[in-house]
Amino acid sequence: MPICAPSSDSSASSASGGRAWIVHGLALGAAAAAAAAAAYLYRRPSGFRSRAVGIIPARFASSRFEGKPLAHILGKPMIQVESIYAVFSPGLGCGVVHDVSLFVPIVVATDDERIADCCRGFGADVIMTSESCRNGSERCCEALKKLGKRYDIVVNIQGDEPLIEPEIIDGVVMALQRAPDAVFSTAVTSLKPEDASDTNRVKCVVDNQGYAIYFSRGLIPSNKSGKVNPNYPYLLHLGISGFDSKFLMIYPELPPTPLQLEEDLEQLKVLENGYRMKVIKVDHDAHGVDAPEDVEKIEELMRAKNIQ
Numbered sequence: 531m532p533i534c535a536p537s538s539d540s541s542a543s544s545a546s547g548g549r550a551w552i553v554h555g556l557a558l559g560a561a562a563a564a565a566a567a568a569a570y571l572y573r574r575p576s577g578f579r580s581r582a583v584g585i586i587p588a589r590f591a592s593s594r595f596e597g598k599p600l601a602h603i604l605g606k607p608m609i610q611v612e613s614i615y616a617v618f619s620p621g622l623g624c625g626v627v628h629d630v631s632l633f634v635p636i637v638v639a640t641d642d643e644r645i646a647d648c649c650r651g652f653g654a655d656v657i658m659t660s661e662s663c664r665n666g667s668e669r670c671c672e673a674l675k676k677l678g679k680r681y682d683i684v685v686n687i688q689g690d691e692p693l694i695e696p697e698i699i700d701g702v703v704m705a706l707q708r709a710p711d712a713v714f715s716t717a718v719t720s721l722k723p724e725d726a727s728d729t730n731r732v733k734c735v736v737d738n739q740g741y742a743i744y745f746s747r748g749l750i751p752s753n754k755s756g757k758v759n760p761n762y763p764y765l766l767h768l769g770i771s772g773f774d775s776k777f778l779m780i781y782p783e784l785p786p787t788p789l790q791l792e793e794d795l796e797q798l799k800v801l802e803n804g805y806r807m808k809v810i811k812v813d814h815d816a817h818g819v820d821a822p823e824d825v826e827k828i829e830e831l832m833r834a835k836n837i838q
């Protein structure tokens with residue numbers, strides 16, 4: 531069910547209007563309480579990289595899941611479920627309820643009119659990007675250029691984790707604000723032992739300051755026994771990344787690197803080029819939606835958690 535009338539504005543200029551609509555369309559009491567807690571917990575350092583925007587890149591064509599952003603989860607398009615979650619990020623979204631100065635928009639970047647129409651229909655802001663974008667970061671880069679406003683941080687909120695908690699989005703923003711030497715930030719959570727050999731679940735190792743050392747589709751670190759060590763705290767990478775916006779502008783142009791190509795992991799390009807990446811560890815029950823059969827699993831989970 532759309533929670534507000536579709537807007538015909540295709541640019542981000544109606545950012546505040548769109549956001550306000552989404553917030554009003556939800557339980558305001560809960561939002562206000564969350565915002566109050568958030569304002570207290572996450573007082574953002576002023577100044578350094580203070581302006582952040584969240585971008586949800588969404589395309590229709592996909593080899594594994596055609597039309598994924600519009601696939602319904604408990605009766606709502608996935609992109610809507612995801613956008614509403616993102617809006618509740620303390621730093622990015624909930625701040626709007628109490629303090630207008632904290633307001634930072636979240637926009638959907640797409641090349642597809644069906645997705646754009648759907649998003650405008652529930653009050654999201656949409657940026658049209660070209661069909662030639664090869665992946666989400668290219669799309670975020672193009673959207674950033676088209677946004678017209680200056681932002682210091684861009685959070686790429688990927689569609690394969692529709693239930694990414696808002697606190698995680700905020701954490702990724704703060705990681706970049708607190709680590710001036712990093713140009714990229716991302717999040718990991720505990721890897722379930724049963725996911726150890728799944729090559730779609732990307733593993734990560736970090737140094738003792740929380741900077742990324744490496745990412746792999748294989749199990750890292752690897753144990754002498756050749757088996758999964760049930761006692762080792764392996765880390766699972768989550769599909770969310772924060773970019774310093776100046777870095778995002780050059781990132782698509784950086785040539786591919788050998789490890790990136792071999793593992794087919796874009797984030798390795800950051801590390802192989804010698805840039806620093808800050809990683810936050812979060813509590814998150816990962817439930818990626820990579821294929822149509824994942825939808826049922828996520829619906830089950832939403833029912834169990836009483837999420838509508």
Ligand SMILES: *[C@@H]1O[C@H](CO)[C@@H](O)[C@H](O)[C@H]1NC(C)=O
Binds near residue numbers: 753754755759760
């Ligand atoms: C390696 O993994 C096994 C279980 O798979 C565990 O018993 C052992 O303690 C781990 N560590 C080392 C150093 O072997």
Ligand SMILES: *[C@@H]1O[C@H](CO)[C@@H](O)[C@H](O)[C@H]1NC(C)=O
Binds near residue numbers: 667668783796
């Ligand atoms: C995404 O696009 C960039 C170029 O913008 C390219 O270097 C990178 O390899 C691509 N990543 C994937 C996973 O295709």
